[in-house]
Amino acid sequence: MKPYISIVTATYNSVQLLQRCLDSxxxxxxxxxxxxxxxxxxTDGTVEIIKLNKEKxxxxxxxxxxxxxxxxxxxxxxxxxxxxxxxxxxxxxVNETVLERIALHLEDAYPSHRLVYxxxxxxxxxxxxxxxxxxxxxxxxxxxYSRANILLPPHPATFQHRSxxxxxxxxxxxxxxxxxxKFVTQEVLKREPLFVPVEVTRFSxxxxxxxxxxGERMIWEEERKISKEFGIKVAFPRLFINYIxxxxxxxxxxxxxxxxxxxxxNVFRILKLKKPIYLFQFRK
Numbered sequence: 001m002k003p004y005i006s007i008v009t010a011t012y013n014s015v016q017l018l019q020r021c022l023d024s025x026x027x028x029x030x031x032x033x034x035x036x037x038x039x040x041x042x043t044d045g046t047v048e049i050i051k052l053n054k055e056k057x058x059x060x061x062x063x064x065x066x067x068x069x070x071x072x073x074x075x076x077x078x079x080x081x082x083x084x085x086x087x088x089x090x091x092x093x094v095n096e097t098v099l100e101r102i103a104l105h106l107e108d109a110y111p112s113h114r115l116v117y118x119x120x121x122x123x124x125x126x127x128x129x130x131x132x133x134x135x136x137x138x139x140x141x142x143x144x145y146s147r148a149n150i151l152l153p154p155h156p157a158t159f160q161h162r163s164x165x166x167x168x169x170x171x172x173x174x175x176x177x178x179x180x181x182k183f184v185t186q187e188v189l190k191r192e193p194l195f196v197p198v199e200v201t202r203f204s205x206x207x208x209x210x211x212x213x214x215g216e217r218m219i220w221e222e223e224r225k226i227s228k229e230f231g232i233k234v235a236f237p238r239l240f241i242n243y244i245x246x247x248x249x250x251x252x253x254x255x256x257x258x259x260x261x262x263x264x265x266n267v268f269r270i271l272k273l274k275k276p277i278y279l280f281q282f283r284k
Contacts, residue, residue: 003034003058005099005106005159006081010071011050012040014089017125017204018049024092026056030099034058036078038071046089069171069179076170082106083116083159086180090204091156094121098200105196106159114161115184115193118200120154125204132274134203137195138188145234147216147242148223153193155180157200177215178222185226217246 007025011018025035037050039062047062054060059078065071072086083106093099102118109116119135134154144151164170164187171179187193220243227234252260 002032003081004032004083004103005030006034006036006058006079006084008036008038008072008075008079008084008086009089010038010040010065010068010075010086011042011046011089012065013042013044013046015042015045015049017090018046019053021087021089021092022049022053022056024096025087026053027096028093028099029097030103032081032103033099034079034081036060036075038065038075039063040065040071066173067176069173069175072171073168073173076165077168079162079165082110082162084162084165085159085200086155087201088156088203090125092202094199094202098198101198102159102196102200105194105198109194110161110163112191113194114164114191115153115158115187116161116196117153117158117193118196118198120157121199121202123202123204128202130202131205133199135195138192142192145238146223147220147246148234148239149178149181149185149227150188150232152181152184152188153195154201154203155184156203158184158193175222175225177219178226181223182226182229185230185232189230217243217250220246 009018009021014021022035022037025033035057037057037060039046039050039060041062041064050057050060050062058080059075061074065074076084087093102116106116117135119133121130122132122134123129124131135157138153141151141153146152170183172182173179175182184193224239226232249264252264
């Protein structure tokens with residue numbers, strides 16, 4: 001059966017949560033799907049998990065890479081599906097019927113839309129607790145801004161039509177965090193994405209882009225690079241305020257440590273009557 005959907009997962013020392021990711025794909029009721037795994041020469045047992053699950057994986061390789069975008073670029077030439085989803089090794093599909101439900105919307109989406117996105121459920125790493133959902137109709141996102149760029153669909157819950165890819169050069173590897181943002185930005189400036197009200201991916205908070213003070217300033221800088229490249233005008237007050245926030249988190253992390261940076265984020269979320277994101281970090 002030719003795959004209709006390709007799912008790409010980049011891994012590096014993901015032994016703790018990779019199995020859950022693999023199982024979330026293999027258990028789908030929709031069977032016209034393939035899973036591609038690109039490993040960055042892990043040393044913690046991840047490669048062994050990949051070998052044990054070889055019947056669930058259409059293609060895999062384990063070799064050194066320069067980061068997630070390099071891994072994704074390696075994967076793209078091996079995808080055979082009409083639509084592609086990039087699923088983090090710490091993440092998983094919300095339930096076993098996700099692809100079956102999303103496929104109903106993908107059938108008629110192209111060529112009007114080359115990006116189709118649903119809802120991303122953000123959770124604490126290793127848990128099923130939803131902290132908040134991300135994803136709403138494009139009409140609600142259009143004209144709004146993030147740190148230094150336009151607000152975009154959540155990439156871990158976004159299906160990309162294969163016509164959008166540029167072979168092994170699809171993702172800009174000069175980026176460390178926002179390479180997917182650049183990829184999505186250049187597409188939404190050409191044609192609008194399609195939102196479907198389906199919960200797609202449970203995303204685990206963790207990693208560089210979700211560690212306060214260790215990634216926020218870099219995200220701001222890379223988003224600013226994107227907005228400049230595509231001529232996107234972001235109001236200076238917004239740019240300045242968001243940059244100051246990133247600097248503050250950077251300094252707290254650098255001088256007071258990671259727990260202080262996590263507490264800084266939690267305090268502001270609690271003041272806004274939201275769930276603290278990093279509470280689990282203090283249970284060690």
